Every structure is written in structure tokens, then in C-alpha cells.
Amino acid sequence: MDCLFAPLSEATTKPMQYRCADNASREEASVLIQAAALALQDAMAAVREQSGPGEFAAAGTEITRSEMDAIQLCMTSVGGLLEITNALVRPTTVAPTPLERALSWKQLAEDAKGAGRAAYRAVLILTDPLANAPDTQRRSDARFAH
Numbered sequence: 001m002d003c004l005f006a007p008l009s010e011a012t013t014k015p016m017q018y019r020c021a022d023n024a025s026r027e028e029a030s031v032l033i034q035a036a037a038l039a040l041q042d043a044m045a046a047v048r049e050q051s052g053p054g055e056f057a058a059a060g061t062e063i064t065r066s067e068m069d070a071i072q073l074c075m076t077s078v079g080g081l082l083e084i085t086n087a088l089v090r091p092t093t094v095a096p097t098p099l100e101r102a103l104s105w106k107q108l109a110e111d112a113k114g115a116g117r118a119a120y121r122a123v124l125i126l127t128d129p130l131a132n133a134p135d136t137q138r139r140s141d142a143r144f145a146h
Contacts, residue, residue, distance in 0.1 A: 080115030
């Protein structure tokens with residue numbers, strides 16, 4: 001399994017040199033990715049179940065509504081990336097036709113854009129100076145947003 005994954009710092013600065021062609025490694029990777037996706041779904045459900053930001057205050061810092069929204073968007077992004085990764089390592093028994101391959105790559109590109117957009121929206125939420133302002137402040141500022 002070591003051949004499939006590299007540390008993030010290496011993966012973002014160097015071309016991937018890790019190659020695994022055997023189906024056993026692909027199947028193992030797919031199972032691990034699916035387990036990660038299920039754990040992520042559980043975490044997302046736990047975040048959604050929270051009645052408000054005060055529920056996370058036990059750690060000493062209260063999480064605001066906008067931070068909760070950003071957390072959910074980041075989790076959505078991670079889920080999308082896990083789906084893409086699983087599609088890339090999933091073992092196949094039949095070679096796809098050129099048309100099927102082109103459609104598959106197009107879908108992967110769309111999925112990657114969606115995951116990237118969710119992460120980008122999370123950052124925008126966290127950098128918005130009015131995101132944590134009281135509702136009355138937001139409404140009064142909205143008058144001048146035209």
C-alpha cells in the first residue's frame with residue numbers, strides 16, 4: 001500500500017512516482033478509501049446534528065455558525081476528493097472504450113471542480129468580515145452592497 005500514497009508535501013511539490021498496477025493493491029486501496037468515506041459521512045452527520053455552535057464550546061473555543069458552514073464545505077470537498085480517488089484506483093476487469101474513457105475523465109474533472117469550489121467557498125466564508133457579525137449588522141450593511 002505504501003506505493004499508492006505519498007506525504008502531502010511531496011505530492012504537491014513533486015510528480016507522483018508511486019505506481020501500483022496489481023489488482024490486489026487497487027482493491028485494498030479502494031476498500032481503505034471507502035472506509036474513509038464512511039468515516040467522513042459519520043463525521044458530517046455528527047456536525048449536522050449539532051444544534052448550534054455552542055455544542056463545540058467544550059474545547060474552550062466556541063465555533064461560530066460561519067465556521068460550522070466552512071467545516072461542512074471542507075468535509076464536502078474531502079468527500080468529493082475521496083470519490084475521485086476511489087474512481088482512479090478502482091480495479092476494472094474490462095478496458096473502457098475511448099469514448100467511455102473520455103466521458104470518465106470529463107466526469108472526474110467536473111467532480112474535482114466541485115470539490116475545489118466547496119473548499120474555496122469555505123475559505124471565502126472564513127475571510128468574510130461580516131460572516132460573524134450580528135444579524136442586525138449584516139442587514140444594515142446589505143443596504144450599501146448594491
